[in-house]
Amino acid sequence: MPELPEVETIVTGLKPNLEGKLIHDVQVFNKRTITNPKDIEGFVATIKKTTINEVTRKGKYIDIILDNKMHLIIHLRMTGQLIYSNKEMDFTHLRAMFKLDNGLLYFNDIRKFGTISLLHQDELLLEKGYHTLGVEPLSNEFSDCYLKEKIKGTRPVKNFILDQTVIAGLGNIYADECLFLANINPKRPVNTLDDMEITLLVDAIKEVLSKAIENRGTTFSDYKDSYGGKGENQNFLKVYGRGKEDCFKCGKKLSSDKIGGRTTVFCLDCQK
Incomplete structure (x- = not known):
């Protein structure tokens, strides 16, 4: 998608x-x-x-x-x-x-x-889903304070950041990439994140999305831009779609699991 x-x-x-x-x-x-x-x-x-x-x-x-x-x-x-x-x-x-x-x-x-x-x-x-969207993650509104206020309950942090009422537009590909950059295990209960980890996560989300836009998006099969061209960000992904391959940070094998029904790739050693 x-x-x-x-x-x-x-x-x-x-x-x-x-x-x-x-x-x-x-x-x-x-x-x-x-x-x-x-x-x-x-x-x-x-x-x-x-x-x-x-x-x-x-x-x-x-x-x-x-x-x-x-x-x-x-x-x-x-x-x-x-x-x-x-x-x-x-x-x-x-x-x-x-x-x-x-x-x-x-x-x-x-x-x-x-x-x-x-x-x-x-x-x-x-329009169902349109008016309930959360903040745009590349806007000034998306900050440590905003995310901290939204954190409630024990659901996995990956499910939390995929919630469109919390963060508008973030999907499965970039959720994996953001959590890897922030060194956060996607299975972690979201209410266990400390202030430093929340800051790292906000920064990672902004960085990963900004770079993906610079690379004109990620194309695996069907995505094309408005001129029918393909994106290039698939060439820079660190974890998504790389289950059982070597981690770029530590060299150990990446893990793959289902979280909230979505295939999730992460590093057990780097992401805590």
Whole structure:
């Protein structure tokens, strides 16, 4: 699933090509992709002949804001791709297409889990999961004090940092990488973290996400940026996907286990 760095990379690429552009027409090829409204004709009619004011991101959501105060809220889920081109392209799993005055915006999705929702600015509370998002981890709001206030209970620290109501946009890949950089065992009860470890974790989250954005995201199979290109961050991962390989810090074999139903890779010697 595209996580914060991948979605940020897509949004950065879309902004210069979409903002200020007129949407001439919309074609929907899979009705299930449109979660709101259920009336596809109404969906198309509301969008046609509108201008895109802004393209932004919140967590893993892409928010395309139109000049009629409507928002296209897009979640790529597992395999969604949002690709812009100034020429026609062929896609095997095309779910929707937006015809702009300067090109085409394609929503391609192999597994059909991705969603597009059209909501008025006063109705954004209707988008499940969107309005309950926690702070952006690269914002000034995300600090030691913020994280310390959110820590409650004994759930594993990995489950805690994956909670989207606590930290918006952090996913499985980068949770493993952040905990490795901070030398924290992902199974640790979150309420056992001391002040120094909380500081290390906040710093690690900011560093790992920032570097992943610089590397244009992580591509293992389906992720592509807004131009159809692949990310490069997979070449710099320290633990994710490396179970039973040598730890880059101590040289011992990395462990792999399930935490909260997610495969987790970590070093028993380095992460305490």
